[in-house]
Amino acid sequence: MSNTNENIHHLGKVCSEYCMSASEVYNMLLSKNDGDFPLSFDTVKYMVLKDVSTDKLKMIFTQEELKSIFSNINLKKSKTHKQKIL
Structure with a gap:
């Protein structure tokens, strides 16, 4: 685990x-x-993708943790979810 x-x-x-x-x-x-x-895990996961940069996520989580958290991400849903929040 990094910093x-x-x-x-x-x-x-x-x-x-x-x-x-x-x-x-x-x-x-x-x-x-x-x-x-x-909030559900999926909702939080998409909110994190929207609000936290990839570089910051890499400082928080290990590569394996990131793979586990975001392994089944649906990019189409991610874009739709972002639009709904805005």
């Missing part, structure tokens, strides 16, 4: 309007467990 603790704050803005901290977003993405949160 995760230093860089995790980049996830803070993603779900702050849903009262989710950077640490909660980080833990949800790694565990894929969204039972205790107001």
Whole structure:
């Protein structure tokens, strides 16, 4: 794991309007467990892609973690999801 603790704050803005901290977003993405949160794992995953640059994600997660989190991403859905949020 790289400088995760230093860089995790980049996830803070993603779900702050849903009262989710950077640490909660980080833990949800790694565990894929969204039972205790107001948003689903898929929703948070797409929000992170929209709001956090690839370079910052690489500073937060290892390459293997990124593959695990975003392995089944649907780019078409990602674009549609972005439009719905805007």
